[in-house]
Amino acid sequence: MANYLVTGAAGFIGSALAKDLILKGNTVVTIDNLSTGKESNIPTGCKFIKGNTYDKDIISKLDDYSFDAVFHIAGQSSGEISFENPIYDLSTNTASTLLLLEYCKKHGVKKFVYASSMSTYGDHEEELVDENSKTEPKSFYAVGKLASENYMRIFSSFGIQCTALRFFNVFGYGQNLDNLKQGMASIYLAMALKDGHIVVKGSKDRFRDFVHVKDVVSACELAITIPRDEKFDVFNVANCRKIKVEYIIKTIQSNIPGTTVEYILGTPGDQFGIYGKNDKIRHKLGWNPTINFEEGMKDFIEKTKTYFQN
Ligand SMILES: NC(=O)c1ccc[n+]([C@@H]2O[C@H](COP(=O)([O-])OP(=O)(O)OC[C@H]3O[C@@H](n4cnc5c(N)ncnc54)[C@H](O)[C@@H]3O)[C@@H](O)[C@H]2O)c1
Structure with missing residues (x-):
C-alpha cells in the first residue's frame, strides 16, 4: 500500500486513476478547483x-502528507481556451x-508523473x-505542456524520477458531455445525443489517435512501478492509429442512427493531425493498449445514451 497525490481527481482522467489506485488498496489525496471537474x-x-x-x-496544505509519488493530472486541456486566456x-x-x-524536492517525493500532451509536437509532414x-x-496550451516537461527534466537532476506522458486523444465513459470545448469524441457525442446534429469545427479529414482512458490509467501506474534507470523520460501514450474526423462521425452515426452533420470553420491552433508511435512505452514499461476506438465508443454511447433525457 502506498500514498499518492493525484491532482484533478474530479476530472475525467484523474478520477479514473484515483479510483483504480484506491481499488488497489492505496491512499489517495487530490487537489481540484472544480473548474471542469465535478465533486x-x-x-x-x-x-x-x-x-x-x-x-x-x-500546496502548503500537503505539508503534513508523505507521498510515494505525485501524479499531476489537473489542468485545463483545451488549446482553444489557451488562446482566450493564455495567462x-x-x-x-x-x-x-x-x-x-x-514540493516534491522539499519533501523527498521520489516520483512525479505528468499529464503532457501530443499537442507538444504540433503538425508534422511526417504524420x-x-x-x-x-x-x-x-x-499556448502546448507551449505550457512542453515547458512543464522541461521543468521536470531539470528537477530530475535533483533525484526525482520524472515521467512525462504525452497523452494523445483520451476518450471513454466518464468524459464530460457538458463541456463542448474539450475532447473531440465527447463533443461530437454530446451533440448527437442532445440535438441529433453534430457541428464540426474544421475539416472532416483532420485526424486523431484515440486512446482509451483505462489504457491511460495503466500507463500512469506503469510509469511508477516499472524500474528503470532514466531519471527523466517522455512517452507517447497512443494507439498508433490514425482516425479521421469523418470516421468518428460515422462511428457515432452507426450507434445513433439519424444523426446529421455539418462542417464549419476550424478553431485557432487546432492541429490537423498526427498519430503516435508507441514502441517506447511498450518496450520500456510493458504497456499494451487493450480497448480499441470502436469498442470504447460503443461502451461510451451505451452508458450515456439517456444522459440528456431528464
Ligand atoms: N483528455 C485528453 O484527451 C487529454 C490529452 C492530452 C493531455 N491531457 C491532459 O490530461 C489532464 C486531464 O485531462 P482531462 O481530460 O481529465 O480533463 P478534465 O477537465 O476532465 O479534468 C481536469 C481536472 O483538473 C481540475 N483542474 C483544472 N485546473 C485546475 C487547477 N488549476 N487546480 C486544481 N484543479 C484543476 C478540473 O476541475 C478537473 O477536475 C489535463 O492536464 C490535460 O491537459 C488530456
Missing part, C-alpha cells in the same frame, strides 16, 4: 483539498507543475511521430 466524480475514500494547484497556500493557461498547466516539483520527433507547439 461527485471524486472516488469514495479519496481525500479532497479544494483549490488551485498554482496556489502556494493550497490562466500558464498558471494552471505550468506554474502548477513547478510548484508541485518544488507518425515518436518521442524524438521535433516539438513545435501550435497553441
Whole structure:
C-alpha cells in the first residue's frame, strides 16, 4: 500500500486513476478547483483539498502528507481556451507543475508523473511521430505542456524520477458531455445525443489517435512501478492509429442512427493531425493498449445514451 497525490481527481482522467489506485488498496489525496471537474466524480475514500494547484497556500496544505509519488493530472486541456486566456493557461498547466516539483524536492517525493500532451509536437509532414520527433507547439496550451516537461527534466537532476506522458486523444465513459470545448469524441457525442446534429469545427479529414482512458490509467501506474534507470523520460501514450474526423462521425452515426452533420470553420491552433508511435512505452514499461476506438465508443454511447433525457 502506498500514498499518492493525484491532482484533478474530479476530472475525467484523474478520477479514473484515483479510483483504480484506491481499488488497489492505496491512499489517495487530490487537489481540484472544480473548474471542469465535478465533486461527485471524486472516488469514495479519496481525500479532497479544494483549490488551485498554482496556489502556494493550497500546496502548503500537503505539508503534513508523505507521498510515494505525485501524479499531476489537473489542468485545463483545451488549446482553444489557451488562446482566450493564455495567462490562466500558464498558471494552471505550468506554474502548477513547478510548484508541485518544488514540493516534491522539499519533501523527498521520489516520483512525479505528468499529464503532457501530443499537442507538444504540433503538425508534422511526417504524420507518425515518436518521442524524438521535433516539438513545435501550435497553441499556448502546448507551449505550457512542453515547458512543464522541461521543468521536470531539470528537477530530475535533483533525484526525482520524472515521467512525462504525452497523452494523445483520451476518450471513454466518464468524459464530460457538458463541456463542448474539450475532447473531440465527447463533443461530437454530446451533440448527437442532445440535438441529433453534430457541428464540426474544421475539416472532416483532420485526424486523431484515440486512446482509451483505462489504457491511460495503466500507463500512469506503469510509469511508477516499472524500474528503470532514466531519471527523466517522455512517452507517447497512443494507439498508433490514425482516425479521421469523418470516421468518428460515422462511428457515432452507426450507434445513433439519424444523426446529421455539418462542417464549419476550424478553431485557432487546432492541429490537423498526427498519430503516435508507441514502441517506447511498450518496450520500456510493458504497456499494451487493450480497448480499441470502436469498442470504447460503443461502451461510451451505451452508458450515456439517456444522459440528456431528464
Ligand atoms: N483528455 C485528453 O484527451 C487529454 C490529452 C492530452 C493531455 N491531457 C491532459 O490530461 C489532464 C486531464 O485531462 P482531462 O481530460 O481529465 O480533463 P478534465 O477537465 O476532465 O479534468 C481536469 C481536472 O483538473 C481540475 N483542474 C483544472 N485546473 C485546475 C487547477 N488549476 N487546480 C486544481 N484543479 C484543476 C478540473 O476541475 C478537473 O477536475 C489535463 O492536464 C490535460 O491537459 C488530456
